[in-house]
Amino acid sequence: MLEDVLKSIVEMEEEEAVNKAKEYLEGGGDAQKLLEVCRxxxxxIGERFEKGEYFLSELILGGEIFKEIMEFTLPKIKGGSEKKLGKIVLGTVKEDVHNIGKDIFKVFAEASGFEVIDIGIDTPEEKFVEAVKEHKPDIVGMSCLITAGVTSMKKTVDKLKEAGLRDGIKIIIGGGRVDESVKEYAGADAWADDAAKGVRLCKQLLGMEV
Structure with a gap:
């Protein structure tokens, strides 16, 4: 049954995946195992995207299927029993209101076991600083899809330095305007141009994957 759930999600069979997941749980299935299968x-799906076999539309649909199954699966998992890989504060930087890339990354990160605090779009540097102080994340993720966002990323990193918070966190940037030179300019630790790669890099930053 779990193999059927996995196959249905990967093949984008939304109704089939959701129904099989419900059937599995109603038959006394293990919610934790179902969660692992969804991950x-x-x-x-991320691997297929990286190979060029899937596109943005599939990533979005995969995320929707995942969220739909999680809505009725997570309540069945006892609180605190699930170990998180780490905590990520995530936002689209100031002057940029794009959220698709950020939202897809959030789904993939949560599916991999990270706790994600999403602080929204057009996020001023001060809000990133406040969120880091409040949530004490392992990683800060910044997204931008327009050129103006590159300057905002650098300003945000500088603000975190001024607040004495930079050394305690890893910073990853993502979006259509980022590359190695932008990473160096902004002072980030890593950059990614797709969600699956971003999650893999987050694990590497925390020493979990080579």
Whole structure:
């Protein structure tokens, strides 16, 4: 049954995946195992995207299927029993209101076991600083899809330095305007141009994957 759930998610069979997941749980299935299968499926979707076999539309649909199944699965998992890989504060930087890339990354990160605090779009530097102080994340993720956002990323990193918070966190940037030179300019630790790669890099930053 779990193999069927995995296959249905990877093949984008939304109704089939949701129904099989419900059937599995109603039959006394293990919610934690179902969660792990959903994560595996998201990983496979990410791999297909990286190979060019899937596109943005599939990533979005995969995320929607995942969220739909999680809505009725997570309540069945006892609070605190699930170990998180780490905590990420995530936002689209000031002057940029794009959220698709950020939202897809959030789904993939949560599917991989990260706790994600999403602080929204057009996020001023001060809000990133406040969120880091409040939530004490392991990683800060910044997204931008327009050129103006590159300057905002650098300003945000500088503000975190001024607040004495930079050394305690890893910073990853993502979006259509980022590359190695932007990473160096902004002072980030890593950059990614897609969600699956971003999650893999987050694990690497925390020493979990080579």
């Amino acid at each position: 595996d499926a998201m990983g496979k």
